[in-house]
Amino acid sequence: MSRQRTNHAVRHIGPALAAAMLLAIATPASAQAPSGKPSCSLLQAGRLLDRPGHAARGASTLLVCNGRIDAVRDGFVDASAFPNATGAIVIDLRDRFVLPGLIDSHVHLTSDKAGVEGQLEGISKGVADHAYEAAVNARKTLQAGFTTVRNLGDEDGVTLALRDAVAAGKLPGPRIVDAGMAISATAGHMDPTLGFRDELHAALDVHGNTCDGAEECRKAVRRQVARGADVIKIATTGGVNSRIGAGLGQQMFDDEAKAIVETAHLYRKKVAVHAHGADGIALALRAGADSIEHGTLMDDADIKLLRQTGAYYVPTLSTVNGYKERLAKNPDAYTGEVLEKIQWRIGITGKALERAVPAGVKIAFGTDAGVSLHGRNADEFELMVAHGMTPATAIQAATVNAADLLGLADQVGSLEAGKRADLIAVSDDPLTDVTVLKRVEFVMKDGRVEKDVRVGAAASAL
Numbered sequence: 001m002s003r004q005r006t007n008h009a010v011r012h013i014g015p016a017l018a019a020a021m022l023l024a025i026a027t028p029a030s031a032q033a034p035s036g037k038p039s040c041s042l043l044q045a046g047r048l049l050d051r052p053g054h055a056a057r058g059a060s061t062l063l064v065c066n067g068r069i070d071a072v073r074d075g076f077v078d079a080s081a082f083p084n085a086t087g088a089i090v091i092d093l094r095d096r097f098v099l100p101g102l103i104d105s106h107v108h109l110t111s112d113k114a115g116v117e118g119q120l121e122g123i124s125k126g127v128a129d130h131a132y133e134a135a136v137n138a139r140k141t142l143q144a145g146f147t148t149v150r151n152l153g154d155e156d157g158v159t160l161a162l163r164d165a166v167a168a169g170k171l172p173g174p175r176i177v178d179a180g181m182a183i184s185a186t187a188g189h190m191d192p193t194l195g196f197r198d199e200l201h202a203a204l205d206v207h208g209n210t211c212d213g214a215e216e217c218r219k220a221v222r223r224q225v226a227r228g229a230d231v232i233k234i235a236t237t238g239g240v241n242s243r244i245g246a247g248l249g250q251q252m253f254d255d256e257a258k259a260i261v262e263t264a265h266l267y268r269k270k271v272a273v274h275a276h277g278a279d280g281i282a283l284a285l286r287a288g289a290d291s292i293e294h295g296t297l298m299d300d301a302d303i304k305l306l307r308q309t310g311a312y313y314v315p316t317l318s319t320v321n322g323y324k325e326r327l328a329k330n331p332d333a334y335t336g337e338v339l340e341k342i343q344w345r346i347g348i349t350g351k352a353l354e355r356a357v358p359a360g361v362k363i364a365f366g367t368d369a370g371v372s373l374h375g376r377n378a379d380e381f382e383l384m385v386a387h388g389m390t391p392a393t394a395i396q397a398a399t400v401n402a403a404d405l406l407g408l409a410d411q412v413g414s415l416e417a418g419k420r421a422d423l424i425a426v427s428d429d430p431l432t433d434v435t436v437l438k439r440v441e442f443v444m445k446d447g448r449v450e451k452d453v454r455v456g457a458a459a460s461a462l
Contacts, residue, residue, distance in 0.1 A: 040065040040088040041447065044076045045098035047429065050415040052100065052396040056431060059094070064421040067447035071417055091449070093425045093442060099395065100415050101147030101422030101445060102437070103402035104377050105314050106272075106293055108370030109134040109141070109162065109176075110154045112322075127156045134158050138166065138173030140375030143451050145440035147422040148175040148403075148412055150366070152233045152272055152293070153182035160228050172450060175422075177406050179272065180229035181209040183220045183260060185252045189239030189274060214259035221263040231406075232264040233272045237280030240319070240341045241371070248297070248341065249277035257287040270407065272314075278302055285309050291364065291405055294319075296345065298352045306361045312405045313356050314366035317383035320349045322372035350387035357388040364405040365398035381434040391434035421447040 041064045048060035050072055061077040063070040063085055071082060076094065079085040110130040125133075134154075141149060151159045163176035209224075211217040221232055236252045257273075264271045265288065272291045273284040278299040281292055285305040291312040295302070298313075306313060323342045326333040334342055356363065367380045384394040403413025411420050425442035443451035 040070070040082075040085050041091055042077070042079055042082075042085060042088045043091045043098065043423070043444075044094050045096065045425070046094045047097045048072070048415070049097070049099040049395070049431070052392070052399040052414065056097075056429075060098075062098075062415060062421075062423075063088070064444075064447045067421055069415055069417055069419050069421050072415060096425035096427060096442065097429055097436075098415075098423055098425045098442075099430065100399045100413055101424055101443070102145050102378070102398045103148040103150075103365065103406065103413065104141070104146045104174075104367055104369060104380075104398070105150045105291070105312075105364045105402045105405055106152050106316055106366030106368050107141065107149045107374070107377075108153060108368070109137045109149070109151050109159050109374070110156075110370070112137065112370050112373050127158065130154070130156060130158045131161070134162050135171055135173070137369075137374040138162060138171065138176075141369070141377060142172055142174050142443060142445065143440075144375045144377050145424040145437065145443055146174050146377050147424075147443070147445045148177070148406065148408065150177040150179070150231060150272070150402075150406055152179045152231075152274075155181055157181075157227060163230075174445070175408075175412070177230045177408070178228075179231045179233040180224040180227045182233035182235065182274070183209050183211060183217070183224070184235045185256065186210045186212050189235040189237065189241075189251070211256065211260075214255045217256045217259045218263045221260050221267075221269075225264075225267045225269060229269065231270050231272055232260065233274070234260050234284075235274040236284045237275045237277045239274060239276070240345050241338060247277075250280040250283055252280070252283065254283060254287070257283050257289075261287040261289060270405075281305075285311055293366065293368075295352050295356075296348060298355065303356060303359045303361060306356070307359065310362065312362045312364040312401065313353075314364050314405075315350075315353045315356075315384065315387075316366050316368040316371075316380075317349055317353065317387065318367040318369070318372040318376070318380045320346045320383075321376070321379055322368075325373070350383065353384065353387045353389070357393075362401060363389070363393075363397045364402045365394070366402075376438075378437040378440070381430075381437050385434050391431050394434055395430060395437075421445075 043062040045060045048057045059075050061073045063082050079088045111133055159178050163178045165171045166173040211220040236257055238248045238251050261271050270290040272293055273289040274293050275281045275284050276294050276296040278297045281295055281298050281302045289311055291314050293314045294316050295313050367377050369377055381394050400413040403409045412422050421444055423444050424440050426436045426440055428436040430436050441453045
């Protein structure tokens with residue numbers, strides 16, 4: 001359709017339908033819903049890491065049918081070896097290293113603005129703006145090789161809707177496990193009124209995510225469950241980006257945290273907990289949290305609790321990249337107490353991971369993308385290795401471990417018969433040099449090729 005005809009159509013079909021139409025026009029053919037009878041593909045891999053945590057295989061062939069892996073065989077096998085592969089398309093990755101699609105356990109898809117810029121955007125941009133931004137960031141994330149993400153909070157239900165649109169094949173993006181809006185105590189991290197004038201608070205605090213006392217906190221969880229949240233996100237400590245000088249220690253009482261976790265588990269929802277201070281980490285783990293996000297000041301008691309409870313630690317080291325890059329462009333990007341906390345965070349980042357790794361704590365990959373830039377998720381690997389992990393364990397954290405944390409271990413995280421055909425390919429061995437994961441060349445999600453730079457099929461940003 002020509003741009004002139006498109007503009008004419010937009011004037012007559014209304015904004016909602018126009019938005020959907022323009023997104024469809026902007027979506028490349030490789031990402032649009034396929035037509036015709038589903039077919040099978042044979043992927044021939046030069047090397048294959050089918051089960052992270054185990055040794056990589058040599059030359060291998062994967063049969064993919066109807067979006068799932070049907071079989072994995074050693075060597076380069078043709079279609080005649082498979083009874084249901086007649087007419088299968090052969091995808092030649094014999095000079096590539098193939099591994100499962102990556103999983104980011106901590107993202108915020110609606111924006112990558114922060115500091116003063118993010119505060120301004122929060123009151124100057126509307127739901128429609130955030131919806132388009134989330135769609136763009138979802139595509140960037142998928143193109144970077146991340147086929148599944150856990151989105152830990154937005155204010156307007158944008159990512160809940162995006163989750164469903166991606167699942168229905170309407171838009172390109174990773175599989176999304178969504179938290180709805182994160183739950184906070186009043187004046188705690190994620191209280192939406194922080195940093196704004198009193199007369200604006202009524203307009204800002206309309207989503208019911210703040211709670212005080214056990215009964216209010218139970219209701220806050222039920223509200224997110226009713227909205228369709230897959231997981232519950234809470235904050236038991238202050239936050240680096242919170243516009244309040246109340247520190248990074250515990251900011252929720254035991255009965256409040258316990259009420260949240262018990263209610264979430266009643267509805268079979270896991271609980272991800274933002275926590276920096278050691279006291280808030282311990283509080284969350286005693287309450288039964290499923291993961292600790294950031295964990296910056298964890299101490300020996302916290303590490304012992306992580307081991308005892310089996311909860312995951314999600315380090316989110318990439319936040320420092322976002323901080324450094326914004327400050328390099330604009331020294332006034334952050335002000336006051338927020339800038340002080342950021343400078344502290346830059347200096348201490350990675351220390352907790354250095355303690356957690358030798359202690360045998362379960363670690364899942366997560367970036368806090370949104371604080372760092374979307375599409376740059378793989379930068380986290382380099383930081384994880386710099387602070388005590390090996391390339392192999394970092395990859396395991398972004399595949400089988402993250403899949404387990406998200407409750408998707410039977411679907412993704414490894415390349416085995418019956419699982420979803422989510423996989424990526426790179427030109428070199430990531431077990432030797434994990435930075436090659438910053439340059440993903442091939443992406444398949446649910447059996448559909450979403451990116452293949454060899455044939456110019458990589459999708460550009462919207």
